[in-house]
Amino acid sequence: xxxxEKILAKSSDRSKLEPGENxxxxxxxxxxxxxxxxxxxxxxxKEFGKDAKVWDREKIVIIPDHYIFTSDExxxxxxxxxxxxxxxxxxxxxxxxxxxxxxxVNPDYKGVCHVALAQExxxxxxxxxxxxxxxxxxxxxxxxxATGIGNTDAGFVMGTGKLLLKVxxxxxxxxxxxxxxxxxxxxxxxxxxxxxxxxxxxxxxxxFVGSTVERLNMEERMTLxxxxxxxxxxxxxxxxxxxxxxxxxxxxxxxxxxxxxxxSAKFISEYRFDVSKLEPVVAxxxxxxxxxxxxxxxxxxxxxxxxxxxxxxKTEDFMAAxxxxxxxxxxxxxxxxxxxxxxxxxxxxxxxxxxxxxxHKEGQIYLASxxxxxxxxxxxxxxxxxxxxxxxxxxxxxxxxxFCIVSLEDVxx
Numbered sequence: 001x002x003x004x005e006k007i008l009a010k011s012s013d014r015s016k017l018e019p020g021e022n023x024x025x026x027x028x029x030x031x032x033x034x035x036x037x038x039x040x041x042x043x044x045x046k047e048f049g050k051d052a053k054v055w056d057r058e059k060i061v062i063i064p065d066h067y068i069f070t071s072d073e074x075x076x077x078x079x080x081x082x083x084x085x086x087x088x089x090x091x092x093x094x095x096x097x098x099x100x101x102x103x104x105v106n107p108d109y110k111g112v113c114h115v116a117l118a119q120e121x122x123x124x125x126x127x128x129x130x131x132x133x134x135x136x137x138x139x140x141x142x143x144x145x146a147t148g149i150g151n152t153d154a155g156f157v158m159g160t161g162k163l164l165l166k167v168x169x170x171x172x173x174x175x176x177x178x179x180x181x182x183x184x185x186x187x188x189x190x191x192x193x194x195x196x197x198x199x200x201x202x203x204x205x206x207x208f209v210g211s212t213v214e215r216l217n218m219e220e221r222m223t224l225x226x227x228x229x230x231x232x233x234x235x236x237x238x239x240x241x242x243x244x245x246x247x248x249x250x251x252x253x254x255x256x257x258x259x260x261x262x263x264s265a266k267f268i269s270e271y272r273f274d275v276s277k278l279e280p281v282v283a284x285x286x287x288x289x290x291x292x293x294x295x296x297x298x299x300x301x302x303x304x305x306x307x308x309x310x311x312x313x314k315t316e317d318f319m320a321a322x323x324x325x326x327x328x329x330x331x332x333x334x335x336x337x338x339x340x341x342x343x344x345x346x347x348x349x350x351x352x353x354x355x356x357x358x359x360h361k362e363g364q365i366y367l368a369s370x371x372x373x374x375x376x377x378x379x380x381x382x383x384x385x386x387x388x389x390x391x392x393x394x395x396x397x398x399x400x401x402x403f404c405i406v407s408l409e410d411v412x413x
Contacts, residue, residue, distance in 0.1 A: 002170040002267065003237050004205040006259040007145040011128045019169035019268070027059070028127035028144075030157050033113050034064040034075075036132035036150075037082040043155030054089050055161035061093040061122055062086050063113040068097055093122070111340070114138040115314055118222060121251030125240040125258040130157060134229045135311070141221035142248075143240030143258055148229065168234040169268040170205040170261075171196075175212040177276035184320055185216060185223035186312065186369040188273075190281045193231045194291025195271065202232035204268065207261065212275045213238060218247040219316040226311045230288040282382065283367035294372050297382040305332070305377040307370055308339030317370045318346035324374035332377040 001009065005017045012023040032040050045052065054060055062082050067075035086094035095116060097109035110116035114135050117123055125143035130136065132154045139146035149163070157163050173192060193200075206228045213221070221238045228236035238244075240258040248256075280294040307313070307321055318338065325332075340346060366382060376382050 002205065002261045002265045003143065003207060003239065003259055004145055004170055004235060005167060005265075006261075007126055007128065008165065008167055010126065010257070010259065011145075017167050019167050021167045022164060023167065024162050025128055025165050027130055027157050027161055027163060028124070029059055029061060029117075029122050029129040030154060031061045031063065031113060031117060031122070031129065031131035031133070031136065032082070032154055033062070033066060033131075033133060034068065034078045034082055035066045036154065037062060037085070038078050039151035040132055040154040040158060041081060041085050043152055044158045047155060048159040052159060054091070054158050057090050058092045059161070060089075060091055060158065061095075061117065061120075062091055063095045063110060063116055064097060065111060065113050065116075068109075069100060093120070095120075112309070112313060114222075114226065118142070118218070118247075119251070121248065121254075124248065124252060124254065124256035125244060126256050130154070130163065135226050137228050137233065137236050138222050138226040140225040140228070140236040141218060141238050142244055143238060145235055145237070146225075147235045166203070168203050168205045170207050170265075171201055171233075172207050172209065172267040172270040174270065174272045175208065175210040175275050176272070177212055177274045179212050179215065179275050180278070182280060182371060183275070183278060184317075184369045184371060185220035186367075187278065187281055188212075188275065189224050189227045189230075190283050190288070190291060190367065191273065191278060192271070193227065193289045194281065194283070196231055196289075198230060198287055198289045199232045200289075201228060201234075203234050204232075206231070206233045206236045207267075208236065208238050210273075212273075214241065214243075216243075217316060218243060219314040222314065223311060227288065280369060280372050282372060285364040285366065288367060294368065294382060297366065300366065300382045302334050302376045302380055302382065304334055305336045305373050306339070307373050308337065312370060312373075313340055315346050320370035321374035322346070324371055324378070328378050330378055333380040334377055336377040 001017060008023060008025060009015065009017045011025045014023065017023065064079045064082060067078050070076070083096060095108050095110040097106045099105045110120060113131070113133060117139055123129065123139040123142040123144060127144045129139050129144055129146040130149050132149060132151060134148040136146050136148040153163055175188060208224050225236035225238065239260050281291055282294050282297055284290040284292050284297065307317060368376070372382070
């Protein structure tokens, strides 16, 4: 069996599974946030009773992150609802924020849910993690089955700890070769999505293996898995190894059981990439699979640059951008926004460039790596690969992921 099949088999008390089977799965972690939490809670109370108790108060993680800083009263009401529910149910892992004016007095606030799940030790090899957010697949970087679900399914899980799932077939992506210094994982996943399209992995598992993947740190692996949903994937997964285990040290006290694909496992398809031959790419408007080489977009004028989100708001993302800024010795030429995903992070980048996703519906959004984004901020254009020294080595001034907001005319965001 493949990794995904083994995880689902273990979680459904089955010795053997095949793609297409419908099975009842025991859930290890359920995450919800302030966008879908109220709907999930409403369904839970409707179906199980207004006084019902959740199946396990220590397996539910509730994170206010999307609406936490808005001044909209209706959005604030969403946060109030999940706060009241967390207190009512005595939810162990409710990462609340109580004072928006002073972060230092909010030790429980964790930031963007997907990064917080990893940093707080909720992502463990061999387990099943579900969340009411499409980018829950981010957690597959830890060698677990992680996917997004809707409010109805989440309400059912909240009451029973189980969910009926169809076993997905697995696509295998073998990434080998020395990764050039000017590339980041964002370039790799944009390359893959451009290859298979936004529908190429619909209800399929995407497994990432190879020498290149083995050398990636956990944050880079999270970038790969985070955007599998942009290809329609059910989940993404990376085999756990010493890098995984070391990251988890001190983050969780729970035992976990890693699983790996068998040598005789059946994959629905296999794609191979020689990473040493790749170069920085971007996704042009208005789709993550509208791939182009960064150098082909050198005449695209940039209005704003944003580095952040669950995809590009991690520490390594900001370190990548900082390298470019420091090497240039120059100031940015366009408004540049660096938004850490959590309080433990320096800065990061995003995953979707659909119309209206970043504000005005006519805004033209280019998805890119932190290197490319930082270089764009310095020049005001999507840059050509120009060489800059980084730690004694020559490297292109492009890489990780961020999106550059581009407009054909002045836009009021």
